[in-house]
Amino acid sequence: MIWKGGKRWVYSITYDEGCEKLLDHALAVHREYGIPGHVALVASQIGVPRNCPGSSYDGMMILSREQIHMLTAEGWGVSCHSMTHVGISRENAHYEVVQSRKVIEDALEMPVTMFCVPGNNNSYPASHAVARESGYTSIMTIYDDVNTIETDVLRLNRCPLHTQYPAPFYSAFDPYKRIHQAIDCGGWIIDYCHCPMPGKPIHPHKDCTVEELAMRFETVRRVGGDDIWLAEPNEVVDFILRHKENIHEAG
Ligand SMILES: [Zn+2]
Numbered sequence: 001m002i003w004k005g006g007k008r009w010v011y012s013i014t015y016d017e018g019c020e021k022l023l024d025h026a027l028a029v030h031r032e033y034g035i036p037g038h039v040a041l042v043a044s045q046i047g048v049p050r051n052c053p054g055s056s057y058d059g060m061m062i063l064s065r066e067q068i069h070m071l072t073a074e075g076w077g078v079s080c081h082s083m084t085h086v087g088i089s090r091e092n093a094h095y096e097v098v099q100s101r102k103v104i105e106d107a108l109e110m111p112v113t114m115f116c117v118p119g120n121n122n123s124y125p126a127s128h129a130v131a132r133e134s135g136y137t138s139i140m141t142i143y144d145d146v147n148t149i150e151t152d153v154l155r156l157n158r159c160p161l162h163t164q165y166p167a168p169f170y171s172a173f174d175p176y177k178r179i180h181q182a183i184d185c186g187g188w189i190i191d192y193c194h195c196p197m198p199g200k201p202i203h204p205h206k207d208c209t210v211e212e213l214a215m216r217f218e219t220v221r222r223v224g225g226d227d228i229w230l231a232e233p234n235e236v237v238d239f240i241l242r243h244k245e246n247i248h249e250a251g
Pocket residue numbers: 016017081085118119
C-alpha cells in the first residue's frame with residue numbers, strides 16, 4: 001500500500017466548528033510538529049460568535065474568513081459542517097447540505113468539496129443521499145475507525161481525540177490510538193476534536209487538552225518516522241480518487 005511519496009500510512013486531524021481559540025492553543029502545536037490542520041465550518045457561522053442553540057460550544061467566537069485564509073495558506077483545509085448544525089433529515093437536507101455548500105463557498109471565496117456530518121451519525125444517511133448533487137466529493141462521519149485507500153470517501157471514519165470518553169467505559173486518552181492498526185493496514189487516521197484548551201478540556205468527552213494534542217503529534221511523528229504522510233484530508237481524498245480512477249482505467 002503506497003500513499004503519496006511512497007509513504008506507508010497517513011495522519012490527519014480535523015476540528016469541528018472552527019473556534020477562533022484554535023489560533024491561541026492549537027496552531028503553535030501544529031507548527032511545531034509540521035502537521036496540517038482542518039476546520040469543519042458551519043456555513044452560516046463564519047467570523048461570528050457561534051449561535052447554534054443547544055450546542056455546547058455556543059457563544060464561542062468562530063474563525064473569520066481572513067483567519068481561515070491565513071490557515072489555508074499554511075496548508076490547512078476546510079469542510080462544510082452543514083448550514084445550522086441541526087440533525088439532517090430528508091426534509092432539511094437540501095438546505096443543510098446542498099445550499100450550505102454555496103453559502104460557505106461564497107463566504108470563504110474558495111471551493112469546498114468535503115461535507116462533515118454534524119451532531120451524530122443519524123444525520124449521515126440524509127446527507128449522503130444529496131451529497132453528489134451538492135457537488136461534494138467526500139463526507140466525514142464520526143464512525144470511529146481507520147480508513148484505507150479502499151474506503152468509500154463518501155463515508156470517511158474519524159478517530160475521536162478526547163480526554164475521557166463517556167460512560168460506561170470512561171476510556172482515558174491514548175496517544176497511540178489506532179496508530180499501530182494504521183501501520184499494519186497501510187491506513188489513514190483522521191483524528192477529530194473541537195478546540196483543545198490548556199490543562200483542562202472544554203468537555204472531556206468532546207476534546208483533549210493542548211498537552212494531549214502535543215503528545216498525540218509527538219507520538220505520530222516518533223512512531224511514524226519516514227513512513228508517514230502528514231496530510232490535510234482533502235489532499236488525501238484527491239489522492240484516493242485518482243488512485244481509483246487509475247485502477248478503473250487499468251482494469
Ligand atoms: Zn459539530
